[in-house]
Amino acid sequence: MRLPQIQIQTTDIQMDLNITKPQQHIEQPRATQHIEQPAAILEINTTKGVLRIDSSQARRDLGLVGPLEATRKFAAEGAQGALKGAARRAGEGRQMMLSAGKEQGRATIQNIAKQNHGPHRTPFNIKFVPSIGSVKIDYTPGTTDINIQRREPKIDVKVNKPIHEYTPGKVTGTMVQRPHIEIDVIG
Numbered sequence: 001m002r003l004p005q006i007q008i009q010t011t012d013i014q015m016d017l018n019i020t021k022p023q024q025h026i027e028q029p030r031a032t033q034h035i036e037q038p039a040a041i042l043e044i045n046t047t048k049g050v051l052r053i054d055s056s057q058a059r060r061d062l063g064l065v066g067p068l069e070a071t072r073k074f075a076a077e078g079a080q081g082a083l084k085g086a087a088r089r090a091g092e093g094r095q096m097m098l099s100a101g102k103e104q105g106r107a108t109i110q111n112i113a114k115q116n117h118g119p120h121r122t123p124f125n126i127k128f129v130p131s132i133g134s135v136k137i138d139y140t141p142g143t144t145d146i147n148i149q150r151r152e153p154k155i156d157v158k159v160n161k162p163i164h165e166y167t168p169g170k171v172t173g174t175m176v177q178r179p180h181i182e183i184d185v186i187g
Helices: 056-062 067-099 105-117
Strands: 005-011 014-020 023-027 032-036 041-047 050-054 136-140 143-149 154-158 163-167 170-177 180-186
Touching: 067 105
Parallel strands: none
Antiparallel strands: 005 180, 014 170, 023 163, 032 154, 041 143, 050 136
16 A cells, blocks of 8 residues: 655745944043142251351461460560669679779670570570461351142043944845745655
8 A cells, every 4th residue: 555645845034134334433532631740848947057267366376466465475575675774784884893803894894795685595495386276166057947838739620522433234035936846745
């Protein structure tokens, strides 16, 4: 016995698709910034240092004195010399008086002349001029006070929103061939 057979034939669909791609554009503008730095406030206060140098003693040691002091010094030396001269002459007169009448008049005058005009030795020694420590130095140091007042920077920032443009894609299609099924029974 023969059984009927079913024969099935199919035809697939065919489509012609038209695809438009989506488009997207994103742009981020830079932030707007304004930065300002105010200058710091700086105050400097100073006091001057004082240096005092007293060289009057050193100048005196070198023989450099003022006119008033020189006059006083020379007047004192002159008075001293006059007193020494008067004392010497009085001593010489006394010598002559004591030896008078003893036939020694000529010898006495010769002795007095030798005393006054003979070689005189002066003591010799090294002298440091000016003397050590004759220049006096006094120094008072100055001071410096520095005050700094810091000032904060001023920062102003504005963030700009991104620019976003989007065009969606599109798909359109047309059917070129329709689907089809044929079923036949044989036998």
